[in-house]
Amino acid sequence: MNKNALKITTGAMVTAIFGVLLLLNRQTGSLFEEVFVFLYPIPMVAYAALYGVKNGIPVFAAMSLISVLFGNFSTIFYAVTQALIGLVFGGCLYHRIDMTKTLFAVMALSAGVNVLNTIVLGFLFGVDLNQEVVELQTMMNTVFQQAGVAVPENILSVNYLKQIFVISMTLMGILQGFVVYEVSLLVLRRLRFPVQKPKSVFLYYPPKWTGYLALLAILGYSVRMAQPFEQEMLQNTVMTVGMLGYLYLICFGFIGILLFFKVSFPRLRAFGAVISILGLFLFPFAEMIAGFLYIVSGYHLALVEKGSWR
Numbered sequence: 616m617n618k619n620a621l622k623i624t625t626g627a628m629v630t631a632i633f634g635v636l637l638l639l640n641r642q643t644g645s646l647f648e649e650v651f652v653f654l655y656p657i658p659m660v661a662y663a664a665l666y667g668v669k670n671g672i673p674v675f676a677a678m679s680l681i682s683v684l685f686g687n688f689s690t691i692f693y694a695v696t697q698a699l700i701g702l703v704f705g706g707c708l709y710h711r712i713d714m715t716k717t718l719f720a721v722m723a724l725s726a727g728v729n730v731l732n733t734i735v736l737g738f739l740f741g742v743d744l745n746q747e748v749v750e751l752q753t754m755m756n757t758v759f760q761q762a763g764v765a766v767p768e769n770i771l772s773v774n775y776l777k778q779i780f781v782i783s784m785t786l787m788g789i790l791q792g793f794v795v796y797e798v799s800l801l802v803l804r805r806l807r808f809p810v811q812k813p814k815s816v817f818l819y820y821p822p823k824w825t826g827y828l829a830l831l832a833i834l835g836y837s838v839r840m841a842q843p844f845e846q847e848m849l850q851n852t853v854m855t856v857g858m859l860g861y862l863y864l865i866c867f868g869f870i871g872i873l874l875f876f877k878v879s880f881p882r883l884r885a886f887g888a889v890i891s892i893l894g895l896f897l898f899p900f901a902e903m904i905a906g907f908l909y910i911v912s913g914y915h916l917a918l919v920e921k922g923s924w925r
Contacts (some may be wrong), residue, residue, distance in 0.1 A: 622666055626674040629658035637685040637694060643763030645690065653794050655753065656701030660799045663705020664808060670781030671702050696728040700792075704799065714811050715819035718796050725792030726785045756879050766773045780857050817874045817919060826910030833903075865899060869913065878918050 633655065640651045657677065663671040675698055682694035701725060707717040803810045836857020844850040869891045876887025894902040909915050 620902070625665065626662060626670075626677070627923065628687065629662045630674055630677045630681065631682075633658045633694075634685060636680045636743060637682055637690065640684055640690060640736035648693070652697060653692055653798055654911075655697035656704060656795050657799050657802055659698045659701030660705040660708070661803060661806070661808065663702050664708040664803065664810070666707035666710045668702060671705060672806065672830055675702050692732060696732065697795075700724050700795065701738075701799070704796070708803075708810060711811060714813040718793070718813070718816075719819070721796045722789045722792035725795065726788030727756070729788030729791060730781060731782045781855050783864065785859065786862070816870060817877075820915065821910050823911045825863070826867075826907050829860035829863045830907055831911075832857045833864070836861070842862065861903060864903045864910075866906065867894065867909045868902035869895065871909035872902070872904050874909075874915070874918050878921050 620730060620876045636654055636658075640648055659671065662674050678698045679695050682691045682698075700721060704717065704721050708721060767805050771896055793823055800813070802812060839850060844853065872891040872894065873884075877884050877888070880887070891902075894905075913921075
């Protein structure tokens, strides 16, 4: 069998597997759809890892067509977006891009898709996000009043709750991307695909400009909390970007503290994990500063050179 015939046969096979997943989801009444979301990218990852993104586009188109035949609006959107993530993920494996960068790319795509899914599906099914937020605000006000707890007014404002909603969707997407990454690699290794070994997350060096950009976003958030913009959309955008910058620095602060204990106090690594977790809740500002220094200073490199990585 020549290469083109093998390529076509493999494409037909992975498309059929994708179709079987959609059919199983339909036959179970979408009861396990949240589980199938983690499986939809795998056939596309496998094909793109073997043949690249360019050859994977026709297969992606075939998968999109099958999702229209076997799914409802919700399933179509989930299936197509997850197949797209699989196409990008497999392309990264095909071009042997650094595995840590691939992980972050998959998590970023999943976060964006998760937010987009919420907006698009809400539009398709006539769900008014503003109304949902107002109902949540009313419920929280009632709960806090009954408990006799005084909460600052701006914490329960509609705009603030919208921002929290976007952040929560982003975090859920990041977690979903991590699970997709791990499950896909596990399946591909079981099938003996030529997959690179993942590198330690401690060996990933985020660009320094991202640290400064995140800090600038946080400063903008702080300023606009005190002096809000008159235009609501601009205000919401600044506040949401500021929160994302805050989460970005917190994330690398968490990693930096883990690395510090791993290198400096190898016997207290478990204690370092406890400190990192407690820092998220008790000392978030300190962990944010640790994340900024981890990204922009040479401390990260010094810790790696001090450790066992060479």
